[in-house]
Amino acid sequence: MSLVIRGDSGYPDTPFFELENISELASCSPLVVENSRTNAWVINYSANNAKIYSAVWTAQPYAMQLSAYDMSNVNIYLGSPSLNENTHCCIIAYSLKTGTDSYIHRVLWYGCDGSAVSPIQKTINGDFGTQNTLYFAISNTPLPSFVEDDREWDETPSEDPSDPFNELAQGGENADTMDFANTDLIGTADLPNPDATMNMSYGGLITCYLLSSSEMQDLNNALFDAGTWANLKNKFEGLSDPLSMILTAHQVPFTVTGTSGQFQIGNVVPEYNGHSVNCTRTATRYVKTTMGTITLKEVFGSEKDYSNVSIQIYLPYVGIKDLDPDIVVGSACTLVCYADLWTGDILYMLHVSNATAAKKYFTAETVPYRWSGNCAKQVPLGRVDNSRMLINMASTIASVGVGMATFGVGAVGALGGNAGATAAAGAGTSAATANSATMKAGAAQAVGAITDAASAGFQPIVQTSGGVNGAVGQMDLQFAYIMVKRGVPVYPLNWRKQIGAPQYQTYLVAGLQGFTQFAAIHLENMGVAVDEEIAELERLLKTEGIIL
Amino acid sequence: MTINLYINSDDPIVGNKTLSGGTAVTGTFRATADVLRPTFTVTASSVPSGANYAEIPTFGRYYYITGMRYVTTDLVELSLYVDVRKTFLLELKVNSGIVSRQENLYNMYLPDSKTPIGAHKPVNTYKFTSTPFVGGTSNRVVMLVLGGG
Numbered sequence: 001m002s003l004v005i006r007g008d009s010g011y012p013d014t015p016f017f018e019l020e021n022i023s024e025l026a027s028c029s030p031l032v033v034e035n036s037r038t039n040a041w042v043i044n045y046s047a048n049n050a051k052i053y054s055a056v057w058t059a060q061p062y063a064m065q066l067s068a069y070d071m072s073n074v075n076i077y078l079g080s081p082s083l084n085e086n087t088h089c090c091i092i093a094y095s096l097k098t099g100t101d102s103y104i105h106r107v108l109w110y111g112c113d114g115s116a117v118s119p120i121q122k123t124i125n126g127d128f129g130t131q132n133t134l135y136f137a138i139s140n141t142p143l144p145s146f147v148e149d150d151r152e153w154d155e156t157p158s159e160d161p162s163d164p165f166n167e168l169a170q171g172g173e174n175a176d177t178m179d180f181a182n183t184d185l186i187g188t189a190d191l192p193n194p195d196a197t198m199n200m201s202y203g204g205l206i207t208c209y210l211l212s213s214s215e216m217q218d219l220n221n222a223l224f225d226a227g228t229w230a231n232l233k234n235k236f237e238g239l240s241d242p243l244s245m246i247l248t249a250h251q252v253p254f255t256v257t258g259t260s261g262q263f264q265i266g267n268v269v270p271e272y273n274g275h276s277v278n279c280t281r282t283a284t285r286y287v288k289t290t291m292g293t294i295t296l297k298e299v300f301g302s303e304k305d306y307s308n309v310s311i312q313i314y315l316p317y318v319g320i321k322d323l324d325p326d327i328v329v330g331s332a333c334t335l336v337c338y339a340d341l342w343t344g345d346i347l348y349m350l351h352v353s354n355a356t357a358a359k360k361y362f363t364a365e366t367v368p369y370r371w372s373g374n375c376a377k378q379v380p381l382g383r384v385d386n387s388r389m390l391i392n393m394a395s396t397i398a399s400v401g402v403g404m405a406t407f408g409v410g411a412v413g414a415l416g417g418n419a420g421a422t423a424a425a426g427a428g429t430s431a432a433t434a435n436s437a438t439m440k441a442g443a444a445q446a447v448g449a450i451t452d453a454a455s456a457g458f459q460p461i462v463q464t465s466g467g468v469n470g471a472v473g474q475m476d477l478q479f480a481y482i483m484v485k486r487g488v489p490v491y492p493l494n495w496r497k498q499i500g501a502p503q504y505q506t507y508l509v510a511g512l513q514g515f516t517q518f519a520a521i522h523l524e525n526m527g528v529a530v531d532e533e534i535a536e537l538e539r540l541l542k543t544e545g546i547i548l
Numbered sequence: 549m550t551i552n553l554y555i556n557s558d559d560p561i562v563g564n565k566t567l568s569g570g571t572a573v574t575g576t577f578r579a580t581a582d583v584l585r586p587t588f589t590v591t592a593s594s595v596p597s598g599a600n601y602a603e604i605p606t607f608g609r610y611y612y613i614t615g616m617r618y619v620t621t622d623l624v625e626l627s628l629y630v631d632v633r634k635t636f637l638l639e640l641k642v643n644s645g646i647v648s649r650q651e652n653l654y655n656m657y658l659p660d661s662k663t664p665i666g667a668h669k670p671v672n673t674y675k676f677t678s679t680p681f682v683g684g685t686s687n688r689v690v691m692l693v694l695g696g697g
Contacts, residue, residue: 206692208692291679294676316681342692483672490664509643
């Protein structure tokens with residue numbers, strides 16, 4: 001049995017008790033509210049949860065502040081005194097305050113032992129032992145939200161120096177006494193929000209533009225405009241690769257908002273036919289999106305929800321990842337996505353909380369998972385630069401022309417001048433023929449020189465920026481989902497009557513009904529039973545069981 | 549000595565068995581009687597039809613009738629074996645033990661090896677309701693430049 005005690009904020013010293021997984025009470029009939037009493041307990045046993053109320057005579061249990069029933073100096077919150085103690089179970093909770101001392105809160109349980117003594121009298125007589133104590137605390141502050149009972153394993157060693165058990169560590173001495181309430185909670189409010197720090201502006205040093213396809217066409221035209229390059233080259237001496245001023249160009253599958261403005265590069269406005277490129281510029285770099293919350297409820301309400309279960313999550317641009325059922329089952333899973341506009345990097349965080357799930361006996365809220373990916377698709381940029389080609393061509397021709405002058409100027413002059421021609425002619429045909437051959441050789445050599453130069457510097461330079469990548473995720477689903485594969489247990493009709501369900505607690509046999517099987521039992525006070533009968537009974541209780 | 553013969557219709561593992569058709573047979577043992585496994589001979593006509601259970605108040609025990617042999621046409625020999633569950637039920641109830649399986653008081657979060665898992669494993673998918681991704685790529689190119697002004 002586990003007992004949850006919640007302090008009523010309005011009445012911290014009058015606790016509201018809530019019992020979970022009450023096994024001892026299941027065998028007993030619920031207490032009946034007597035109409036004539038206003039302070040009767042009502043235990044509503046349903047689906048392993050029972051709530052104890054202070055009920056009014058209308059017999060409708062309401063979650064109320066408990067009322068006190070005075071008896072001497074002890075305020076007792078008790079069940080109906082007319083309990084049938086053979087079939088009923090009783091919870092007694094009382095708070096004792098003496099003078100200015102702190103309150104002593106104690107919750108006792110008492111059930112079905114056939115005794116005719118009033119549970120109230122047993123309380124007064126101090127007949128209840130520690131095994132009946134569910135809760136004990138000294139406090140005048142709001143009560144803790146959870147307490148466990150009978151923690152025998154945290155008992156400290158005895159003070160007897162000859163006690164052999166002191167020689168060996170028994171374990172549990174330094175345990176944290178199942179203090180599951182002592183945990184830090186990481187809420188969704190702890191997740192960062194893109195703010196001025198994350199979206200820091202770099203002034204005009206780096207600017208982010210968003211261009212549509214038509215704006216890209218305008219930019220393309222402007223980049224080819226001679227005036228644009230002239231402005232850039234004039235401004236940036238030695239700038240041989242204007243595209244290097246474009247840091248990156250890519251597409252991302254999410255949108256951000258921005259403001260309209262002129263496209264500028266190096267504070268130069270590219271223009272085409274006198275028109276600038278108008279597009280959107282944005283100062284936003286990081287985008288946060290809460291993609292929703294999925295609560296993975298227990299389907300079977302048993303350990304089968306955690307074993308034989310496979311849970312996976314698909315994340316766009318990341319893929320499929322595994323989730324631990326122990327963490328996510330019975331919890332609300334909130335997926336948050338952070339995206340970087342500049343790089344396309346994506347960070348997913350899965351926030352898990354069971355604050356609203358009733359099945360776990362402690363509250364946990366944390367971010368146990370994070371995954372990263374990238375969603376950018378690079379856009380290759382390029383331009384053809386003929387300037388270097390022209391320069392190379394001029395240089396080559398100039399060098400070739402000098403050679404031509406060396407080889408054939410005289411011959412040309414001889415051909416072109418009358419005197420020379422006459423002389424040449426007068427010199428005879430052999431001189432002109434010799435000069436023509438020389439010219440031909442010189443021309444061929446010049447052509448060869450030009451051809452050689454073309455292979456070296458007569459080609460345009462292609463400037464590129466960016467690259468090409470696959471961005472495979474853009475061909476996949478664009479929404480996230482969780483996929484759960486569960487093994488389905490088979491429960492035959494009335495299976496608990498046949499084989500019982502698992503348990504591992506100590507019970508008084510008188511408090512049990514139905515099929516029962518024991519892991520361990522040592523029979524005492526067995527009357528006339530001989531050893532053989534005792535041994536057989538113990539064996540049968542552990543193997544075949546008994547129907548009580 | 550009186551021996552009460554009954555008809556028991558309950559499962560043997562039931563503690564407080566419901567007995568019907570009680571017939572008292574009186575007699576004496578003619579030989580040594582083992583309290584745990586007594587054997588006695590009675591007239592056949594005194595044994596009710598279907599009797600499978602007995603009580604010997606003198607021994608303070610209940611018994612299963614484990615054997616019935618007809619010695620003669622009129623005499624039948626009954627072999628008994630003590631039913632420890634019903635005999636010592638009251639003494640048992642004041643004891644405590646660690647319960648491993650129970651019909652009403654259970655913890656379903658403990659592993660249960662007696663519950664088989666079917667080979668069929670249904671797959672459930674749960675979609676997150678929102679996404680920042682707008683079906684492929686948006687229709688804008690993100691361009692980061694130096695000196696944008």
